[in-house]
Amino acid sequence: MRAQAVVAFGGGHGLHASLSALRTLVDDLTVDELTAIVTVADNGGSSGRLRGEFGVLPPGDLRMALAALCGDDEWGDTWARVLQHRFEGNGEMRGHVVGNLLIVGLWELLGDPVLALDWVGRLLGAKGRVLPMALTPMDIRAEVRGLAGADGGDPETLTTVHGQIEVATAEGVITALDLEPPDPPVSPEALRRIAEADWAFMGPGSWFSSVIPHVRVPALREAIVSTDARLVVVLNLDEQAGETGGFGPADHLAVLCEHAPGLRIHTVLADARDHGPDQLAELRQVVDAAGARLVVDDVARDDGTPRHDPVKLAAAYARIIERADGAEVVERADGAVEGR
Structure with a gap:
């Protein structure tokens, strides 16, 4: 198999872990061209x-x-x-x-x-x-339901929150997210790299402030939807206080699809240990609805923190790339493989 061209979308610690994993695939010649497209909000x-x-x-x-x-x-x-x-x-x-x-x-x-x-x-x-991600600084604007202290605490009240830090720490349910300016200029080189990629990786990371913003930039969203690259969505290991409180893996995937109609997902990667059978069953339903395949693998650090291990993540990425055209595969934490 020839070496693959890869783009990775995100920001912060989540993208750092993903790129650390992909960098090792450059070393072993699985990947020959690696591009990070990074949030600027x-x-x-x-x-x-x-x-x-x-x-x-x-x-x-x-x-x-x-x-x-x-x-x-x-x-x-x-x-x-x-x-x-x-x-x-x-x-x-x-x-x-x-x-x-x-x-x-x-x-x-x-x-x-x-x-x-x-x-x-x-x-x-x-x-x-x-x-x-764009050539001008961006500001995140979110609609938040039941924001603490808003209108006496009415759980149905919608409040508009501006700014990445403010959105990341909002104590409510984020119902919609947009960017200001709404249609910023994008580097032609970023669009070219997306168009020519074999694989695209989105996530993990702060879901509303690092991941979803990429599909709210019109030129980027169009490039991601139109590319022939196989898109892998890497789910977070746990909810994030403020942004995704109460979210399970299915909720992360569903809200991404809601903000990017037409998104064509090839593979969804979830962790084997941090999600129980009920959560994975619910996730499979959303994955099936998106026309994607589900890979469940051991990708979490062993120290108990909800962070991805770059070494394990690299191994999971390599298996996904190698089995690009195969049947859906579920990999259990004990190393057994189930075909579907």
Whole structure:
């Protein structure tokens, strides 16, 4: 089988885990072209401060994606740690991240966000390319039902919430999500990479603030719906307080499909240990309705935290790619394989 071209969508720690896994598939020649397309809606922390002061894209999620693509050798490990280093102290630099400052500095110097990210990637020896979701900073706008404190706590009241941090911490049920501006410019290179990809991976990550925003950008959504790439949706291991409280795996998949009519999903990847039989049965119904196949595998860390293990994730991704045209496969945590 020839090496595959892959695009990965997301942001933050979820995309970092996915890219760390895909980077190892570049090493073993399963993947020969890897592109991360990263959300640019962050409005908090170092990214939010730099965005507000310089009017630039928030660099934090882009920085994390670049760090994930650094190699495992001394050069890559050192630069990944430098890129992720956060200043301490008590002055104005407190909380800023070295990689954020480097990226913003290159944006000012070169005047081209895509070119600047390519230069950072070259410096790091990154095993892939990082592109922004849009070429202008985005703001997330969500409709939230039963937001704590809204209208006396009426559970049916809808409240509009603005901003990535505000949406991520909203204590209610998110019913709809959109972006401002609604139709931002998108890098032609991002659209080209999507069109030419063999595989596309979406998730894991903060579902409403890192994953779904990609299908709310019209040009990106059209590219994702139209591509011949096989789309793999990687579900989160657990609900996320604020964003997806009370969500099971089926809810994550259903809300993604609701926000992206026409989305053609090839495979849905769920964890074998963190979801019980009832949840998986419900998930299978939603997967069948989407015309996809379900793969259940052991992809969680062994420390009990709801995070994906990049090594296990890489193995699961490799199996999915190798069995691209096979029957649906359910892989149990004990290593047994059930065909369907």
